[in-house]
Amino acid sequence: MTAILDGLTSLFIFVVGLIVLALIVLFFIDRYQTSDTVRRNYPVIGRMRYVLSDLGEFFRQYFFAMDREEMPFNRAQRDWVDDASKAKSTNVAFGSTRNLDPVGTPIFVNCPWPTLERDAVEAPAMLIGEGAARQPYLAPSLFNISGMSYGALSTPAVRALSNGAAKAGCWMNTGEGGLSPYHLEGGCDIVFQIGTAKYGVRDDDGNLSDAKLREVAAHEQVRMFELKLSQGAKPGKGGILPAEKVNEEIAEIRGIPVGEASISPNRHPDIGNTEELLDMIARIREVTGKPVGFKTVVGAYGWLEHLFEEVNRRGIHSAPDFITVDSGDGGTGAAPLPLIDNVGLTLQEALPMLVDLRDKAGLKDRIRIVASGKLVTPTDVAWALCAGADFTISARGFMFALGCIQSMKCNKNTCPTGITTHDKSLQRGLDPANKAVRVANFVKQMRKEVGVIAHSVGVTNPRAMKRYHVRLVCADGRSRPLDELYPAVGVQPD
Numbered sequence: 001m002t003a004i005l006d007g008l009t010s011l012f013i014f015v016v017g018l019i020v021l022a023l024i025v026l027f028f029i030d031r032y033q034t035s036d037t038v039r040r041n042y043p044v045i046g047r048m049r050y051v052l053s054d055l056g057e058f059f060r061q062y063f064f065a066m067d068r069e070e071m072p073f074n075r076a077q078r079d080w081v082d083d084a085s086k087a088k089s090t091n092v093a094f095g096s097t098r099n100l101d102p103v104g105t106p107i108f109v110n111c112p113w114p115t116l117e118r119d120a121v122e123a124p125a126m127l128i129g130e131g132a133a134r135q136p137y138l139a140p141s142l143f144n145i146s147g148m149s150y151g152a153l154s155t156p157a158v159r160a161l162s163n164g165a166a167k168a169g170c171w172m173n174t175g176e177g178g179l180s181p182y183h184l185e186g187g188c189d190i191v192f193q194i195g196t197a198k199y200g201v202r203d204d205d206g207n208l209s210d211a212k213l214r215e216v217a218a219h220e221q222v223r224m225f226e227l228k229l230s231q232g233a234k235p236g237k238g239g240i241l242p243a244e245k246v247n248e249e250i251a252e253i254r255g256i257p258v259g260e261a262s263i264s265p266n267r268h269p270d271i272g273n274t275e276e277l278l279d280m281i282a283r284i285r286e287v288t289g290k291p292v293g294f295k296t297v298v299g300a301y302g303w304l305e306h307l308f309e310e311v312n313r314r315g316i317h318s319a320p321d322f323i324t325v326d327s328g329d330g331g332t333g334a335a336p337l338p339l340i341d342n343v344g345l346t347l348q349e350a351l352p353m354l355v356d357l358r359d360k361a362g363l364k365d366r367i368r369i370v371a372s373g374k375l376v377t378p379t380d381v382a383w384a385l386c387a388g389a390d391f392t393i394s395a396r397g398f399m400f401a402l403g404c405i406q407s408m409k410c411n412k413n414t415c416p417t418g419i420t421t422h423d424k425s426l427q428r429g430l431d432p433a434n435k436a437v438r439v440a441n442f443v444k445q446m447r448k449e450v451g452v453i454a455h456s457v458g459v460t461n462p463r464a465m466k467r468y469h470v471r472l473v474c475a476d477g478r479s480r481p482l483d484e485l486y487p488a489v490g491v492q493p494d
């Protein structure tokens with residue numbers, strides 16, 4: 001017994017001695033290094049600042065942040081997606097915790113005679129590319145999955161989205177990383193995105209290859225092609241996939257070297273003006289036979305007027321079959337801070353503006369508008385439909401459905417929920433079969449509750465909502481109807 005106690009005492013003294021020694025070494029390192037002022041002035045103890053600052057990020061989310069406080073998405077929004085995706089009740093008790101005073105808050109205009117359930121119908125499917133593409137696409141869902149590349153997303157995440165989209169009957173956009181077997185696995189409708197590096201459809205020199213386009217289009221599941229001009233989080237900057245994420249499979253699918261950062265050009269080198277954009281759309285549509293559109297974040301908008309004029313000059317068959325308008329505050333796997341924060345108009349401003357420019361040019365029935373950017377709750381989607389969107393999409397909403405906890409580590413390969421990492425031990429937690437069901441539940445609940453808003457404002461289906469059905473809170477504290485703030489161009493048919 002005494003021998004054991006003696007042994008433990010010696011071990012204790014040894015450990016304490018090691019700690020003291022380590023502290024003395026750290027003291028001298030901190031005192032004599034020149035790069036960090038706090039550590040130089042407060043050796044050892046100054047390190048606590050960084051530890052606590054890192055921990056604060058987690059503690060704020062769990063203990064201190066109020067339900068409506070966090071960015072980019074607050075707890076109330078995340079909880080709604082979580083409940084919807086787990087098929088739990090999304091009802092809440094006692095009263096709203098949402099402050100209705102901030103400028104821009106949408107207030108829907110309830111009708112004294114809401115639509116009876118027996119009269120309510122699903123939003124009808126909508127045709128894209130009619131009269132222009134050999135195989136137009138009858139898109140069944142008004143809510144769909146936005147572009148997130150395989151590479152930015154993990155294998156199980158893409159598998160879950162593909163299977164979930166098939167169950168829900170919505171489309172899934174590949175993002176700019178090319179088409180993987182995991183996109184095809186579930187059998188869902190796919191929108192193939194062509195990014196500035198043309199991953200998945202490039203020849204050896206990085207140019208768009210008609211042969212590769214044909215190969216992709218041969219998959220019946222691939223319903224449309226989307227040229228990515230820009231995305232809200234980084235307008236004017238190409239895609240960034242950090243080197244640690246470029247494994248053999250991703251390199252093979254994209255057609256790039258393994259283990260090197262995958263950085264795409266900040267613009268399509270072969271599209272430098274409106275005419276070249278329309279030529280490229282015509283080429284892809286001709287080669288693939290499928291509808292072709294483009295994705296952009298709106299900043300300067302004179303070019304859109306010119307684009308629509310040029311379409312009318314060439315004939316309406318030359319028009320893009322759809323335009324995806326992304327919000328300036330959109331998400332990404334990785335982007336420079338100034339671009340993610342302050343470049344590009346938000347969807348709230350860009351969407352009605354784009355809809356008006358399209359309608360003014362008489363192209364309402366020809367070009368579909370797909371709205372993107374923080375549309376994660378039924379309120380957001382219903383607002384976008386009122387503003388004139390034909391379809392809505394979400395990226396980060398679907399990440400929440402997959403279990404994302406907003407740890408903001410998409411660029412580090414250390415995503416704790418396995419969604420944006422290629423670390424197999426972290427991917428293990430993400431079961432594609434279970435999460436596919438959640439993805440499908442999220443879409444179904446979204447469509448159902450957008451319907452609830454539509455019925456409350458007195459129309460039979462969500463696509464029948466108009467600008468006068470929603471008011472926005474203005475700086476003077478009063479709300480004004482959206483059709484007064486953005487008078488619709490031409491008559492919106494009822």
Ligand SMILES: Cc1cc2nc3c(=O)[nH]c(=O)nc-3n(C[C@H](O)[C@H](O)[C@H](O)COP(=O)(O)O)c2cc1C
Nearest residue numbers: 147148149175176330331332333373374394395396
């Ligand atoms: C992890 C991640 C990867 C993304 N990858 C792409 C991409 O490859 N192509 C693209 O156009 N947008 C990409 N985006 C942007 C989204 O498609 C979307 O435009 C943006 O996040 C705004 O939508 P949200 O608010 O619903 O997330 C990505 C976003 C995230 C979060």
